[in-house]
Structure formats: structure tokens, C-alpha cells
């Protein structure tokens with residue numbers, strides 16, 4: 001599969017089969033992802049790949065934390081109130097997901113239930129938690145974005161679907177506790193991954209993209 005094919009065929013996956021990915025394949029993919037570029041080659045990514053019983057344990061702790069605390073307390077500044085066209089696109093992506101799932105816009109209860117699926121990792125057999133030293137700030141976050149998409153494309157090449165999840169950076173307490181993260185390190189976001197369940201309604205959500213000209217200026 002070419003990189004172009006990987007990009008054309010990908011979309012965020014929010015429904016997975018239970019089958020885990022073979023560990024040797026996972027190790028190969030994560031080894032290749034180490035080739036991702038980063039500013040001054042600092043390679044800030046510290047990734048925790050959680051599977052099996054540990055993943056179920058983390059899921060339960062996260063769900064409990066989300067229910068109890070209600071209000072997010074991220075390690076990094078995730079607070080952005082989207083404006084104008086960004087806000088429209090934000091609504092567009094939510095709309096694509098909720099319509100695919102048959103959830104009406106005003107059905108707050110069902111939307112909340114769908115949101116909670118984030119901390120259940122959408123039933124994926126694996127979740128990658130992306131952490132980095134807090135002091136790295138925006139520069140580190142840029143590297144982390146590049147790393148995580150490198151990883152996502154490698155997974156896609158092997159028929160493994162995924163969903164990036166800012167939601168997994170919103171309630172970092174259980175991750176700190178379970179994996180004994182040093183105070184200096186923060187949870188930025190996460191990514192559930194595994195083999196897609198083609199029967200999951202959520203996986204019918206398709207988002208659109210702007211025309212090239214509205215995003216890219218070719219100057220010469």
C-alpha cells in the first residue's frame with residue numbers, strides 16, 4: 001500500500017473487532033515509527049501501549065474518573081473555543097458521527113453515551129497513550145503530532161484502523177497512577193487501534209475536506 005493509498009483509505013475508526021494485533025507486528029510497526037522526524041531529533045514521544053487486562057483496568061478507572069470529576073483537568077492546555085469556519089467544521093465532524101450513529105442533535109443523553117465511548121477505547125483491543133515532558137510545550141506537541149500520524153499511517157498500511165483521541169488527555173489521573181508517570185511528564189492524547197468492525201454504525205461517518213485553494217497557496 002502506498003502512502004497515498006493509506007491516506008485515501010483511512011478514516012477515524014470508532015468500532016473495533018476484539019481480535020488483538022499480533023505482538024511481533026506491533027513491535028515492527030512501533031519500531032518503524034521511531035523513524036519519525038522531530039525538532040533537533042529530540043524524539044519527545046514516550047508512548048504507553050496498553051492491551052489485554054491492563055487495558056480493561058485502565059478503561060474502568062477512566063470511566064470512573066470521568067463520571068466522578070465531570071470537568072476535564074488536562075496536563076496540557078487543550079482549551080480552544082473554535083471560531084468561524086473552524087467551529088463550522090467542528091460541528092460538521094460531530095454531525096457526521098452522530099448521524100452515522102442515528103443520534104439526533106438534541107438527544108443529549110445519547111450524545112453523552114457516545115462521548116463516553118472514548119474512554120472505553122471504542123472496544124479496541126489496544127490503546128496508545130502519548131506522553132511527553134511537560135516543559136516541551138508547543139514544540140513537543142508538534143513533534144508528537146508528526147509521530148502519531150506516522151504511526152497511524154504505518155498501522156493503516158497493515159490494515160489496522162485507529163482513532164486519535166484528544167479525549168484521552170482530558171482525564172489523565174488514572175494514567176499517571178497506573179503507570180507511575182513522573183510529575184514532569186504529561187499525557188497529551190491517545191489513540192485506540194485494532195481491526196475495524198465494519199458493522200459498527202460509527203464507522204460509516206465520513207468527513208469532508210476543503211478545496212486545495214482554501215488551504216494551500218502556491219507562491220513562486
Ligand SMILES: Cc1cc2nc3c(=O)[nH]c(=O)nc-3n(C[C@H](O)[C@H](O)[C@H](O)COP(=O)(O)O)c2cc1C
Nearest residue numbers: 010011012014093118163164165166167168189207
Ligand atoms: C489531535 C486529534 C484529536 C482527536 N480527538 C478525538 C476524540 O477525542 N474523539 C474522537 O472520536 N475523535 C477524535 N479525533 C478524530 C477527529 O474527529 C477526526 O480526525 C476528524 O473529524 C476528521 O475525520 P477523519 O479522521 O475520519 O478523516 C481527533 C483527531 C485528532 C487529529
